[in-house]
Amino acid sequence: MEIPAKLKALYKHWSYHAGYKTKFSNEKFKEQKLLDGIESFATERMLIWQRRQKGVEPPYTKDPILQKYRFCNIYRELDRQTIEIHTMLKHVKDFNLWLLNILFSRFICNPETIRKIGLLSFNKFNDEKVYERLVNLKCPKYGSAYVFPISIIQSSDYPTREKFFCMYLPKVIHKVGEEMRKFKRISVIDALDKILPVFGFNFRFHWTEVLIDTAYQYPKLIDLYKEFPIGPGAVSTMKKIDPNADPVKTCKQLVNIKLPRFSYLTYKGKNVYLSAENWEGIGCEFRKYTNLSKGKGRVRRFNYIS
Numbered sequence: 001m002e003i004p005a006k007l008k009a010l011y012k013h014w015s016y017h018a019g020y021k022t023k024f025s026n027e028k029f030k031e032q033k034l035l036d037g038i039e040s041f042a043t044e045r046m047l048i049w050q051r052r053q054k055g056v057e058p059p060y061t062k063d064p065i066l067q068k069y070r071f072c073n074i075y076r077e078l079d080r081q082t083i084e085i086h087t088m089l090k091h092v093k094d095f096n097l098w099l100l101n102i103l104f105s106r107f108i109c110n111p112e113t114i115r116k117i118g119l120l121s122f123n124k125f126n127d128e129k130v131y132e133r134l135v136n137l138k139c140p141k142y143g144s145a146y147v148f149p150i151s152i153i154q155s156s157d158y159p160t161r162e163k164f165f166c167m168y169l170p171k172v173i174h175k176v177g178e179e180m181r182k183f184k185r186i187s188v189i190d191a192l193d194k195i196l197p198v199f200g201f202n203f204r205f206h207w208t209e210v211l212i213d214t215a216y217q218y219p220k221l222i223d224l225y226k227e228f229p230i231g232p233g234a235v236s237t238m239k240k241i242d243p244n245a246d247p248v249k250t251c252k253q254l255v256n257i258k259l260p261r262f263s264y265l266t267y268k269g270k271n272v273y274l275s276a277e278n279w280e281g282i283g284c285e286f287r288k289y290t291n292l293s294k295g296k297g298r299v300r301r302f303n304y305i306s
Helices: 005-010 013-017 030-054 064-068 080-088 095-108 111-117 122-136 161-180 190-198 202-215 230-240 247-254 276-294
Strands: none
Touching: 005 080, 005 161, 030 230, 030 276, 064 080, 080 095, 080 111, 080 202, 080 230, 095 111, 095 161, 111 122, 122 161, 161 190, 161 276, 190 202, 202 247, 230 247
């Protein structure tokens, strides 16, 4: 399905990803049956998104697990929160200012909170006002997509989330931005190794999210088709595909697989093939799907929003 016009305008990476020279391989993994199951899952999840786009009435699938529970989209760009965050920052043209607020948004993980308190600006008066509004905002004000490890900052000069976000981020982001401008389509793994020492705190997961966002808007800096860090949720899937291989290498190998049944997004008629970032997400979601099929795992009921 062709990418909707509003999403073509929202992200700047589509032409690069649609033109990416992926070297497809006919190599078969030992666990081909498992891969067929993963393809079936990914294909049906993608079709759910397409049916919603076409205005089909729910239920969007006959699969009992996908119908009952909530799963992320195969392409993260299609997820509601990612769309909301990038829409809020669409007008921000300065890279450092955009980087400051994309990180701010991913830490808070709740676009409604950002709308209420406003964006950071490197202006002390403005950022103090944002801090006051954030401190005084009623809970819940933070999202729950991923946990903020408060222990990392408790012994620092910025021991609360509010102080860390509104006082530390504006202080350090210029150094981080200077480092990132040196990147030339490097992998997320390599970028993390360069950024985290400059940033000064080991928020590896949150920075992975921000580097994905960076690739969507500044694709000349970050290449999502190169080696990508594998989160805990996806490790087991990668290990099942190839028990003897490094999960990062397995994920990179999957980039070279063309799925015959999968309905790829298209940009000006060209397929946007799955990146290592996409495959890592598929690995995580397939694990949830498998667990729920067995009556195990975390329950997130599907409420018909991406």
